[in-house]
Amino acid sequence: MPTIHIDGTTTTVPDGFTIDDLLPDRNKNHSVGIIRPVTISRAETKEFLIKTTAGEVVVETVPGTGAGEILTGLTGIRSGWHDLQVASFGPFPSSFVPSRRPFRYDRGDLALGCGGYDPSRSFLIFCKKTHSADHGGPAENGVVARVISGMGVMDRLGDMDSLISIEPVISFAESSDARTTTDGSVVLEEGMHVVTHIRVHAEGKMPDRYDPATAVSVDRMLLALKDQEFVVDKKMSNHIRCDILAGTDVPCEKCSGRKEGTVLMRTSGKNRGSLYFYTQDLPRSLAHTVVGHVVHGIELCKIAAEKDRLQIIVEPSQVDLVGMPLESARAEAEAFNLKFTPDVDSPDRIVISQKPATTLEALSQGAIEVRTIPDKQVISITLDDVNAPRTCKIFREFSGLKYHAIGRLPILFSFDEVTLFKAKIPKATSVLPENIPVSSVDAGILAMTNDSCKGVGIVGVRSVPSSEFGPTSEPFSGTNIIGTVIDMEKVANLEEGELVFFREVRR
Template identity: 55%
Template sequence: MATVMLDGNRMDISTGTTLGDLLPDHDPSLSIAIIKPGISSHTETRQYLLKTTAGEIVVEISGEEKLPLPSLPSGLEVRWQERQTVSIGIFPAIFAPARRPSRYERGDLILGCGGYDPAQSMLVFSRKTHSADHGAAGDGGVLGQVVSGRGVMDRLGPGDKILGIEPVISFSESVDAFTTTDMGFEVSDGMQIISHVRIEAQGYDSAIQRYTNLAAKSVELMLLALRSGKFTGSQRMSTHIRCDTLAGTSVPYEAGSSRREGSVMLRTSGKKQGSVYIYTEDLPRSLAHTRTGQVVHGIEIAKIAKEGDSFEVRVTPAKFDLVGVSLDKAIPFASSQGVKLIPDREEPDRIIISQEPATTLDVLYEGRVEVKTVPGSQVIDIILDDLHAPETCRIFREITGLKFHDVGRLPLFFAFDDVYLFETKVPKTINIKPENTPEDEVTAGAFAMTNESRKGAGMVGVRTNDNSEFGPTSEPFSGTNVLGRVVDLEKLSALKEGDMVYFREVHQ
């Protein structure tokens, strides 16, 4: 007999036992972490902590180390600053200035010099993407990138100085650690197996089973991003792994704190606003991140997972969202959560279209929720085709509200023959590029949006009969993006122009 640790629990196994034997219900598309036994040690990373009078900055050296940062003298001062850069020096270095401009990205740390004299070298932080001649070497002189403290970099000004530079030390193990989705993988003695990450949301105290709602809005967005129970590594860095499921979504700054190992954060500004970060190393606080939770089990997966890996996440509390749920099912569910449900009407066949409070933490904190409902005849079930029309489906969810709940809404604009058209308000800045256009025929129930090749771009429609000439919005096939299909075709005939129609997304 051999022994393994499965999610922290000791298990005796026999020869030939596989992951599938240990985890028969595990989704085989999600990665599992395997850690073989090894010897613990401490190692230096390729990151350096710069302590300045304005705060702390962490930089990660890329490629060959061109300058031993810890050897620089303390007390180096800001020499000049402008909108694009801030420069700190002066110190001697050895390199040949190229005397030509290079292109730099925001966050680049550059070795440059004044007067093309390496004896007058400086560290140059790039605050914005730009092209310039900073007296750097021919390769541009980029030493690395700022991975934490970009806000500090932006605040550096006259009188600020570097107080010290030290390498970041990390705990490591000399082990064979990896992730796998192979459920036929044979486990062996001494292995640790971690199947999932468990997160406690900010505002939930598991020790006393109490809630606070101080970070209710940002936590709700984290719950939305992870409601599928899946975290997909869109980016893997030495300090964190990032999931971009909700990238581009506005997030309020509600709970600032240091980014300790296991901290779960949502980005509040920048291109990746709305992305979820799990930190695997300690970093200082950032005004661009708000804390939404803490990993309480399975941080090893976040540390080991590769870019592109997906792994299971379980968040406590689960998202409390009754929108799209029938009233007869919502009442016992709310009761099981200790929440008093107050409906606008108590009648059979009612579907919930909104709830107040809207966020999970507010509902659980208050212990009550009021809901608005409509007859089931006004709620039309649809299936969206993310595989073939991902961008069109994304736009549709944005304009209807399906991005945040399982029910969205659009008014019925016009109905004639077998065509039903729904009015939309797509911002002019959004381009609806041709995607999943039909070739020979659209079938009854096809649900589509007119693309940018036609004047009526953004119009949404459905056909109740097959058609080999025009799409669901009565446009030629070239102007039609099929985004899914309507399940409840029989409900359309009862609709009148001007009616608000509720679409409920169902998943196959």
């Protein structure tokens, strides 16, 4: 029976077992990484993957220190002493002569030390900050390795954490033997590694609290990954990129080095809003902000191909109650251990805003307040992305449906046959003609005025059919049909100047 490794866990499977047999419930559209045994190099490896309860750290060993022998086989090691400068794990037996004098340690060093100058009580010491100290190490300060990926994980190590395992990092000798696939009929082989997903810790997530310093940019990342899917729109030698939020404004809240495993979003340029997973170290870029760190599945990032769809799990998930029925919002808040306070506590109400507005702020405060309206005031619509993709994208952006399940627009004008809504579209945004009516428009058709008319960006719906004018009272040539209004009976009761809330129904 072959022994395989799935997401770092070793298991045995029957002969002829396939990926579908191993993962019967997997999403067939998601690619998994398969690394055949010939690509796994354990001899004279320079890099080791250290799995901790706080996440994964990759270290590169220092030549001549015997680090490979020291690290190999260490499992289940508990936390030792911790302070602002170091996090240690042990004790475990070792053999060296303690130097009994202080040394300088740099941030990211992994050092060998001992308690009471007794090597039988040795510790692995992660150096969180540059400092000088006597850690009971051997001559030449005892630095056996340096962290090259997972600095954020190292910073989060605390008293309650432990080292789960230490193993050589998988090397990819031949690209043909390390690849992604959606083919569930691939037969599992002895020693094969299977990587099913990527796991990310959001920037600001700490062992005992949340730091809201990057709250807005992190919420942009959580929005991009809300469906637990990363689409590889671009693959480069040092990163993979997802463009699902390309064109979205993202503030630069933490400009830092682009280390392997760092998740960043672009804050300027044509790809602003795009999401980057770095697979190699690069200097920092002023056009990128750090939003997270890969704690599992960096191998999948490295071998992914363009157009791959990868399963991704982000911790924490987004706290977005906007658009939820009140009771569902209450249950969601309780799942996050948040104190929940609605403005009106009664049935059949829909959340239209929350305070704090972002995930990290809500989790750091441990409480959330919501504003609600009666469900009868929320109008359900459908949008036609097939025939009017550009205009639907504009409508979602400026109504707020891009960011939440509920959007809003003020009524501009209302009379017997037509109701008009005003979207505040910047002059630089072009609403090019698309999905123009041919002979007539039915009641309930939702449309936006395009660039061929002065009222560009106005959204409208008709209560009766017309063979002359579109839903915004413009000629057909100036009308882009974007969808339909399901709740036309609610439109009849609207008044001028009123703020109208929309709920998109996907079909």
